Amino acid sequence: MTGTVRDRLARAGSATVANMLLRRGLRNVLMTGVRPLTAGQRPLVGPAYTLRFIPAREDLDILSGYASSDHLHRRAVEECPPGAVLVIDALGSTAAASMGDMMAARLKRRGVSGAVTDGGYRDSAAVARTGLPCFHRDNAPRATPVALHPVALDEPVGCGGVAVYPGDVLLGDADGVVVVPRHLVAEVAAEGADAAAYEEFAALQIERGRSLFGLFPGTSESRQEYDTWVAAGRPGLE
Numbered sequence: 056m057t058g059t060v061r062d063r064l065a066r067a068g069s070a071t072v073a074n075m076l077l078r079r080g081l082r083n084v085l086m087t088g089v090r091p092l093t094a095g096q097r098p099l100v101g102p103a104y105t106l107r108f109i110p111a112r113e114d115l116d117i118l119s120g121y122a123s124s125d126h127l128h129r130r131a132v133e134e135c136p137p138g139a140v141l142v143i144d145a146l147g148s149t150a151a152a153s154m155g156d157m158m159a160a161r162l163k164r165r166g167v168s169g170a171v172t173d174g175g176y177r178d179s180a181a182v183a184r185t186g187l188p189c190f191h192r193d194n195a196p197r198a199t200p201v202a203l204h205p206v207a208l209d210e211p212v213g214c215g216g217v218a219v220y221p222g223d224v225l226l227g228d229a230d231g232v233v234v235v236p237r238h239l240v241a242e243v244a245a246e247g248a249d250a251a252a253y254e255e256f257a258a259l260q261i262e263r264g265r266s267l268f269g270l271f272p273g274t275s276e277s278r279q280e281y282d283t284w285v286a287a288g289r290p291g292l293e
């Protein structure tokens with residue numbers, strides 16, 4: 056994924072990107088109940104690398120298992136590619152942690168873009184201090200093996216009620232997390248950035264007292280006005 060595509064998606068924002076997908080008939084693309092760990096954290100963009108949990112079982116899920124180098128929860132952190140987003144299918148459960156601050160620090164150090172779970176994090180204040188953009192449902196301080204058992208890496212998962220295939224691109228911001236099918240990423244990013252730029256023009260017009268009708272959604276006339284405004288150097292915009 057190019058830097059331009061990343062920038063365009065971040066500029067468009069998750070809600071606008073979801074609209075671009077809606078135009079193509081895709082309705083279920085925004086995760087439900089998954090929000091930024093910290094208000095004001097920077098947007099998260101990157102291709103998905105997935106980890107899937109199932110419910111834990113007492114005879115299999117013991118803390119000492121974590122010392123093993125083939126433990127899938129640890130391998131997810133060591134094998135998620137730099138630039139990717141670790142997407143964790145935690146069955147929507149905050150009964151135990153999807154990740155803690157040591158794991159977050161390691162992801163950050165490895166150049167991973169961020170983490171998304173439909174469960175929650177433990178050590179959440181310290182996870183936030185790592186600076187890794189993270190999204191979850193709520194704090195989940197209990198040790199992972201209490202409720203969650205890792206079963207798969209880099210396979211299709213569900214997260215926040217949305218299908219995530221490895222390589223789909225995630226965009227997370229203040230509104231939440233949207234999943235963009237990989238084959239649509241470039242065109243949706245371009246269209247989304249254009250929609251965001253038009254909205255900057257429309258916002259200025261609204262501030263000046265103009266009605267939404269004939270402005271938002273745009274018409275061929277208002278698009279012409281927008282083009283003129285762009286050609287004039289976008290006056291009124293800081």
Ligand SMILES: O=C([O-])CC(=O)C(=O)O
Nearest residue numbers: 154155156157158159178
């Ligand atoms: O040990 C774990 O699995 C989670 C944890 O507390 C950390 O990463 O700090």
Ligand SMILES: [Mg+2]
Nearest residue numbers: 155156157178
């Ligand atoms: Mg910890």
